Amino acid sequence: MTVTSDAGVAGGGSRAGDLLVVDDLRTHFRVPTGDVKAVDGVSFALPRGTTLGIVGESGSGKTVLSRSIMGLNTAGNAVTTGSVLYDGTELIGRSSKEMKALWGAEMAMIFQDPMTSLNPVVKVGRQLTEHVRFHFGTNRSDARAAAIDMLQSVRIPEAAERMDNYPHHMSGGMRQRVCIAIALACSPKLLFADEPTTALDVTVQHQILNLLSQQQRERAMTMILVTHDLGVVATRAAEIAVMYAGKIVEKAPTPVLFAEMRHPYTQSLLWSIPKTSQPKHTRLSAIAGRPPDLINPPPGCKFAPRCPYAQQRCRDEEPQLVDGPGARHQFACHFPVGTPENREAFDRNLASGLPQTLTVAGCLAAREDIVEIGDGA
Amino acid sequence: MAGSGKAHLRPSESVLLRAEDLTVEFPVGGGRVVHAVSGISFDVAKGETLGLVGESGCGKSTTGRAILQLPRPTGGSITLNDVDLTRLDSGTMRQRRTDVQMIFQDPISSLNPRRTIGDIVAEPLQVWGPKRPDDQWDIVARMLDAVGIDPEAARRKRPHEFSGGQCQRISIARALVMEPELIICDEPVSALDVSVQAQILNLLEDLKAQHGLTLVFIAHDLAVVKNISDRVAVMYLGKMCELAESDELYASPAHPYTRLLMESHPEPDPGVAIDESMTELGELPSPIAPPSGCRFRTRCPLADERCAREEPQMRRVNDDHYVACHHPLVAVDDDLSAASRQPTLPLTAPATA
Ligand SMILES: Nc1ncnc2c1ncn2[C@@H]1O[C@H](COP(=O)(O)OP(=O)(O)OP(=O)(O)O)[C@@H](O)[C@H]1O
Ligand SMILES: Nc1ncnc2c1ncn2[C@@H]1O[C@H](COP(=O)(O)OP(=O)(O)O)[C@@H](O)[C@H]1O
Ligand code: SF4
Numbered sequence: 048m049t050v051t052s053d054a055g056v057a058g059g060g061s062r063a064g065d066l067l068v069v070d071d072l073r074t075h076f077r078v079p080t081g082d083v084k085a086v087d088g089v090s091f092a093l094p095r096g097t098t099l100g101i102v103g104e105s106g107s108g109k110t111v112l113s114r115s116i117m118g119l120n121t122a123g124n125a126v127t128t129g130s131v132l133y134d135g136t137e138l139i140g141r142s143s144k145e146m147k148a149l150w151g152a153e154m155a156m157i158f159q160d161p162m163t164s165l166n167p168v169v170k171v172g173r174q175l176t177e178h179v180r181f182h183f184g185t186n187r188s189d190a191r192a193a194a195i196d197m198l199q200s201v202r203i204p205e206a207a208e209r210m211d212n213y214p215h216h217m218s219g220g221m222r223q224r225v226c227i228a229i230a231l232a233c234s235p236k237l238l239f240a241d242e243p244t245t246a247l248d249v250t251v252q253h254q255i256l257n258l259l260s261q262q263q264r265e266r267a268m269t270m271i272l273v274t275h276d277l278g279v280v281a282t283r284a285a286e287i288a289v290m291y292a293g294k295i296v297e298k299a300p301t302p303v304l305f306a307e308m309r310h311p312y313t314q315s316l317l318w319s320i321p322k323t324s325q326p327k328h329t330r331l332s333a334i335a336g337r338p339p340d341l342i343n344p345p346p347g348c349k350f351a352p353r354c355p356y357a358q359q360r361c362r363d364e365e366p367q368l369v370d371g372p373g374a375r376h377q378f379a380c381h382f383p384v385g386t387p388e389n390r391e392a393f394d395r396n397l398a399s400g401l402p403q404t405l406t407v408a409g410c411l412a413a414r415e416d417i418v419e420i421g422d423g424a
Numbered sequence: 425m426a427g428s429g430k431a432h433l434r435p436s437e438s439v440l441l442r443a444e445d446l447t448v449e450f451p452v453g454g455g456r457v458v459h460a461v462s463g464i465s466f467d468v469a470k471g472e473t474l475g476l477v478g479e480s481g482c483g484k485s486t487t488g489r490a491i492l493q494l495p496r497p498t499g500g501s502i503t504l505n506d507v508d509l510t511r512l513d514s515g516t517m518r519q520r521r522t523d524v525q526m527i528f529q530d531p532i533s534s535l536n537p538r539r540t541i542g543d544i545v546a547e548p549l550q551v552w553g554p555k556r557p558d559d560q561w562d563i564v565a566r567m568l569d570a571v572g573i574d575p576e577a578a579r580r581k582r583p584h585e586f587s588g589g590q591c592q593r594i595s596i597a598r599a600l601v602m603e604p605e606l607i608i609c610d611e612p613v614s615a616l617d618v619s620v621q622a623q624i625l626n627l628l629e630d631l632k633a634q635h636g637l638t639l640v641f642i643a644h645d646l647a648v649v650k651n652i653s654d655r656v657a658v659m660y661l662g663k664m665c666e667l668a669e670s671d672e673l674y675a676s677p678a679h680p681y682t683r684l685l686m687e688s689h690p691e692p693d694p695g696v697a698i699d700e701s702m703t704e705l706g707e708l709p710s711p712i713a714p715p716s717g718c719r720f721r722t723r724c725p726l727a728d729e730r731c732a733r734e735e736p737q738m739r740r741v742n743d744d745h746y747v748a749c750h751h752p753l754v755a756v757d758d759d760l761s762a763a764s765r766q767p768t769l770p771l772t773a774p775a776t777a
């Protein structure tokens with residue numbers, strides 16, 4: 048099913064230099080109790096050669112979003128609508144055969160669990176050479192040389208010997224390197240990395256992220272880096288989109304997002320994360336409650352039940368993602384952080400004793416690093 | 425060469441728990457042995473939280489379980505309140521086990537799916553608690569309430585009806601019913617979203633203040649460990665590298681491995697400069713045949729021939745800061761002249777093994 052909205056790219060800031068323009072993308076899953084609105088109206092434009100970080104908590108729709116763009120949502124109960132313009136051509140409505148033709152040389156994906164893309168009973172070398180021969184039609188010995196090159200390019204030591212390993216002979220970090228090698232083999236223009244380092248140790252995560260950044264720069268690749276960890280994208284992405292309950296609630300150039308966040312969810316997320324720069328026993332500002340049910344989300348703003356600034360208007364009227372005053376900074380909130388309206392909303396909720404507002408106020412009193420509710424981290 | 429030294433241990437009368445030369449080995453066939461924990465020593469004072477950090481497989485969980493004698497350690501001693509648990513017969517040990525409780529990483533699967541929350545939390549009381557069900561329920565209700573779960577609403581529900589964060593609260597309530605002196609938390613927040621993680625960390629801090637709990641907190645996230653711990657011990661491949669008061673450890677790490685961990689930690693701050701040159705660092709050596717001398721030497725940029733020959737012992741850096749390294753990054757008390765101060769040395773090139 049294809050519905051192309053005529054509303055243009057809401058707040059997407061589309062330009063000729065964009066490789067990807069996503070407009071009002073929705074993926075709903077039909078289940079017996081209703082529709083799971085996993086992705087519910089996402090719009091953004093991604094300039095060529097840049098990295099977009101997508102952050103959000105578990106279940107916010109990050110994986111479904113990337114799979115929807117790539118046409119990987121093959122579940123029978125999935126319905127995707129909206130528009131995805133890749134290099135000027137519409138992808139929504141294409142058959143899976145047409146999409147498959149794009150996988151490899153146009154777009155590729157790295158998954159959280161390397162075993163998603165590796166065959167456990169086939170030697171790593173053969174998996175690589177088959178990939179090379181399938182895409183380039185090379186002969187056996189050239190394919191082997193190419194495969195060894197690929198392993199070397201992802202810094203696997205003793206690459207020739209590693210060709211004879213089965214995936215289970217390798218550490219998690221090594222397997223993820225192999226997946227990166229496969230994903231990069233056909234020099235894709237767009238690379239999706241969905242939690243590529245979540246299962247790995249910090250030291251290995253650091254190396255894999257460095258490797259991805261290097262490859263991205265060398266190949267002038269466009270990249271979407273999906274993670275639940277704001278720390279992972281803080282230094283790796285040019286822009287960050289924050290997802291909550293199937294929607295982008297804020298998107299900004301990375302330094303702007305951290306220094307001048309406008310969405311209360313972004314702020315809550317940052318306040319809840321411990322940092323090594325804080326003294327021990329720093330009181331964390333936990334976010335009250337839980338994310339909404341995606342089958343019957345609350346009317347109005349989906350964050351309202353947990354938001355310390357929520358007003359009646361928030362419960363009645365859903366805020367739209369709109370351009371803020373700053374360049375490429377969009378947010379969806381009626382009472383954005385840092386505005387006098389936000390301050391008034393906070394004071395009103397404090398006076399009326401809204402539990403989540405009282406909790407935040409208590410935490411702020413206990414913390415020295417946050418002076419004002421308009422502050423960032 | 426025995427363990428990594430004990431210069432960092434405090435007088436035994438001032439601590440609740442003391443592990444000395446703790447060794448845990450697992451035979452894996454063919455006469456080979458996994459050296460999971462190799463002669464580590466540490467102590468925890470009453471009311472204190474000791475954090476244990478290190479990469480996957482370094483022996484954190486094994487250490488936590490060895491405190492509970494699960495399984496009994498291969499060597500060394502575990503002294504709780506002046507009683508060496510390794511010398512107790514299994515009957516006495518079962519009884520003492522109620523003094524120490526454990527909370528695990530996966531909150532949902534660590535609770536029996538077929539039993540009600542009321543039964544799950546009451547379970548430790550069945551053997552050692554009051555016999556009357558009403559008395560048991562009073563304790564259970566009090567603990568559920570303390571962890572922010574409505575006792576009456578939860579009593580007849582089963583684990584799948586709760587979120588991961590709520591299940592972790594229930595696990596904590598179950599650990600609390602015996603009023604243990606020590607709780608070992610093995611990655612209790614690693615499977616949780618950051619917002620829920622913050623709720624659980626705050627809860628543990630509150631419970632600690634109210635009940636005077638002593639915690640051993642195992643985690644791989646450096647920021648989480650710093651947040652909750654009074655002191656932090658860094659482990660690598662079954663050995664202890666460094667132990668210090670938390671703020672001190674993060675301000676001036678003395679062990680090259682500690683610094684590597686810190687440089688790898690993704691701080692949520694775009695202003696932090698990251699060194700992107702590090703794309704490989706050698707593989708973690710096998711715990712079946714760990715390197716001679718310092719076990720970190722195959723990945724350490726400062727390793728020299730002495731590191732291969734001689735195992736470094738724990739030495740004092742200052743007040744409450746100890747390191748086991750021949751070339752520490754911060755001057756060591758006992759040989760100020762010889763210590764190398766190299767805080768700017770890049771940690772990029774792995775040394776050849
Ligand atoms: N029953 C066992 N038999 C053989 N080896 C074991 C056994 N239990 C643990 N090991 C090994 O002992 C070492 C330490 O394991 P442990 O589970 O304590 O690590 P950890 O630091 O808790 O790691 P993680 O961060 O992955 O939880 C590892 O090499 C592990 O594979
Ligand atoms: N095939 C499916 N059927 C029903 N619901 C699904 C399906 N796939 C994903 N979902 C739901 O969609 C939501 C978003 O999931 P996902 O994109 O995987 O989240 P994230 O990657 O942000 O953790 C979740 O509530 C998830 O349970
Ligand atoms: S202030 Fe209102 S609109 Fe903004 S996030 Fe909170 S509830 Fe939503």
Ligand code: SF4
Binds near residue numbers: 719720722724749
């Ligand atoms: S300098 Fe030597 S002793 Fe110190 S960590 Fe490196 S290898 Fe080990």
Ligand SMILES: [Mg+2]
Binds near residue numbers: 109111241
């Ligand atoms: Mg996901």
Ligand SMILES: [Mg+2]
Binds near residue numbers: 484610
């Ligand atoms: Mg473990």
